[in-house]
Amino acid sequence: MTEATVDHAAELRSRLTGELVAAGHITSALVEAAFRAVPRHEFVPAGTPLEVAYNADESVVTKKDEHGVLISSVSAPFLQALMIEQAGVGRGMSVLEIGSGGYNAALLAEVVGPEGRVVSVDIDPEVTNRADAALKATGYGSRVTVVSADAEYPVPDGGPFDAIIVTVGAWDIPPAWLEQLTPTGRLVVPLRMNGITRSVAFRREADHLVSTSAEVCGFVAMQGAGEHAERIFRLPDAHGRHIDLRFDSGAPENASLLDGVLATGRTEVWSGVTIKHRVSFADLHLWFACFLPGFCRVAAEEGTELAGESGTWFPYGIVRGDSFAYLAVRPALEGAGAEFGARAYGAHGEAAAAAMVEQIQAWDRQARRGPEPTIAFWPVGSDHTQIPDDAAVLTKTHGLVTISWPAS
Template identity: 40%
Template structure:
């Protein structure tokens, strides 16, 4: 491809400026490799503007059913995860998910000539494409392996850094076995229906997180079933996703949307561009019933109207459910969106109140405080753990807050009331409304 150098330089500069405005490429070495590496060479089918669009993920390979199997992650996500990984020159790095080879090229630049980089993917077409692109760009020292990423690459272990660019539900045993003491691991892990890019340090036989960021990735193939999903409407369109250790019975939820809607509003408002995913993250610590509801675009709002159509936190209790919702409010500062809950079924009132209480508790400090996450190997006794335990196949996730964050919800809600003007809570008290009085977004 013949391209004007000045045009490419301008596109890369603009990409990096936007990525940094989002808070990523904070590490100078990450900014450097993003600036010096040609992303368009790894996604030749994409127009230049799309190749350097900081928010754009380019799908490069699909399953036979049309769902994506491989893609080049959006540059801001690439920068975020490389910031989290903290690669040093000379590092031994394993990448799970070869993709286009672009991320491997960045990792190769970060590790330098004294480092050792291995990337693995289960699909031979993906590894062939990545190998070709890496060779064409001059990265012949990158080891590209076709195989099950859950098994790692033991012959090149131990690794100082492990990064997954596909989303695992668990930490496979092979990854544990292939880490060097003090290694850093970055993986877009899934629990309770959400996905988070989590950065860990491997110390004393456990993985201790120091960074948890919202993300979304293609799932790790070959891992086995950990997350379960099922439709709960007769037309099969609205689905619930939950972990296998949760007591969710989709048959009990069939017809739940035929029950009258109960509505509760929290009094907490957010700006249109303000994140609210911290509510979901908090719920994974405070309520074992939290899972995910998907209502595709085009679902009539009077049937199901979650805060985000394809991914919203929900509480399920037997034949009842409540999910996070929002409505537009006009304030002195302009339009804002109030967070609340819609519920259906016999326990709807309690579930919607519970969701609103958690929203209020979250609003005290919004996303300034996130829970601690430590991952232990399966078999670690309960007596060695403190917090909310989520059992996976090969590991045990333990989530908790520090002493301040561990305040009971009632105390946090009281604090939120005292600080309502600081955190943007509207003047009205939260209320349970009759379904006929629902306000549309």
Template identity: 40%
Template sequence: MSADELRNAMVERIAVRHQALGLVLPPEIERALRTVPRHLFTGDVPLEGAYGDGSIITVRGEDGLHLSSVSAAWLQAMMLGQAALKPGDRVLEVGSGGYNAALIRELVGPTGSVTTVDIDETVTDRARRCLAEAGYGDVEVMCADAEFEIDPGRRTFDVIIVTVGVPDISPALWTQLADNGRLVIPLRTLGLTRSWVLHRDGPALVSSGHLMCGFVPLRGAGARPGLSIPLREDPSANLWLGEGKGIDGVGDLTGVLDLPRVQARSGVTIGEAQPSDDQDVWLAATVPGFCLLVADQTAIDTDVVRLSWPYGSPACVNGNTLAYRGMPVPVDGRDGVREFVTYAHGPDAEQVAAFLAGQITAWDAAGRPAPCLRVYPAGTSDADLPDGYVLDKRHSRLVISWPTAR
């Protein structure tokens, strides 16, 4: 198949994915996806891979770590939908793969402007070269640390789109965002990454939507490493704490997964195509000792852990006991319907598994609500914060609440 045929097939798959989520792919985004030659931004990847459904690593460090990638096109389409770009918008993109900047340029048109910034000169040189080859030489590409303003005190942007996973919202993002601007940002909260679309509301930034996502982590002055806690002598299973802080009262968990496994059922079911990622945020904010259980596929295949996927399942630690949400189990007589269950290992396994299952039940009883995020500057007093779960970061105070909860 030709590049045009593969590109059009990719767009059709993206449209189907939107429909499965009850969404419609905006026509202006569809047009941009059909226009920009993605294969010019993916290096020597074969055409079929360039127009596949996954992300493509474009720059690796000497240690093999991923430094830059062309994100999955369906995710880029979703985030561009969050940004609600229109002709004439001034846009700042943080993280320079090149392809997304070209899509943005198509959406804002000749009366708009696109500035893309990355901390790595190798990445920006590559982005600049690819954009010029694809016919988007008017996109401004800058090598800088986006933790700081790119042009201090002189420029603001109608939309800021961040395409790296960030642990916090820096003051520079506040000051560079126009009064009626929109910030789309993959923010890490308690290990979970969600792309939030945020608007100014008085002293706060307030969310109007979010989606589950994953990105290469931010580098530079704003980087904040998480904390990994090993559960076995080998690296096959670990706990991940995205804030880089330990859990109060945690004991030595090495070998805990080798202890007898206890199961607790929640009574909460889910259909085959029914989303449930908001449950993760609910558990993060309501479960003491929350963390994520990360395991490799071997640990899953050998039944060391019973997870739906290896990249992070909600878990909690109580002393020397670990509990986690496991792979949902089929419900007899109901095709495609599964029930959420929890598993636990340790001296208090039955109690902790039941508690975690109970929080899943509570999420269901509350109407499976979607979270709302409010972001306030660090130093905002407790008295000036609304009700909700408060998470303190270096630059900001996050408040997560559920306005639609029963």
């Protein structure tokens, strides 16, 4: 790398850090110093343009499987900053990173300092070998221990850790993570809740975990013993193209009822609930995941009628027997915003659309303008009588996740 290239990388790194501070993703001096120090471009694949490596919002793919599906990446800088801040990592702490890439572990090593400890674990030896080589090449080899193992189980000679940061999408929280966490430690995990993922910072409260913050995020799904596959129903249209309905849980027992559903007439129902452009409504998706039976994610193959209507719908749906509906929008507020509604296919499509619209209106009345929901994890054996009566409850293998929405 030429001297000019090194200087350009340093300039981009400084600019990136300034952007993250200005956006509020970095809030502490330690994390800011780490981002200014660690050369992110040394941890992405060779040939990656510096402008891509130092783009605040862009992750960088490091590995795909034989089908071209992404299985490893260096996460977007804004998200890495958010998660380190969520974890409250500080000088002298012991930190476990689940999901290796090298760069995030180097950031953590800078934050905890020489007196701290960082362990990075990944199930894929190719990923850990690459991370270990990059860490050694950048001077962090002695400051980060890289382990190749399935983190569903305790890391050999690992804990206890003051913070555990999970950088892969997790469907559940295995007992090993709690066993390795100090009593006052913080767990930050991209937790999948009925198909909707949030980076949740948890702290202990008696026999369970309670969220201190939750951020919208997206991550590569966990592999190994903690993997949880979605169920996918493919609906063909008249031209042999497909719409996929992806269920994290609660998949219909008789999917054959949906055979030929795309050949039926489409109906729509509108809610009267509006939103201005460029205003987030991510909590609506989580509300659906909590309170909309039959909830699923929707993906439209290129060439389908739905794919051709880009910008008028969002990939969240509901199945009711022989019909399904999906979240739609139409212009409102004199062109300055949109109205939420639902479009549907099937003999009972209008009822499916109405069920979705009912929850849009409930979210607008009860949660939209209120505080953020509280997310809790109740391990097997915890006292479930303490779960609030109005909480949404999602059943996992190792416990229950509850989501409580304070009244607006």
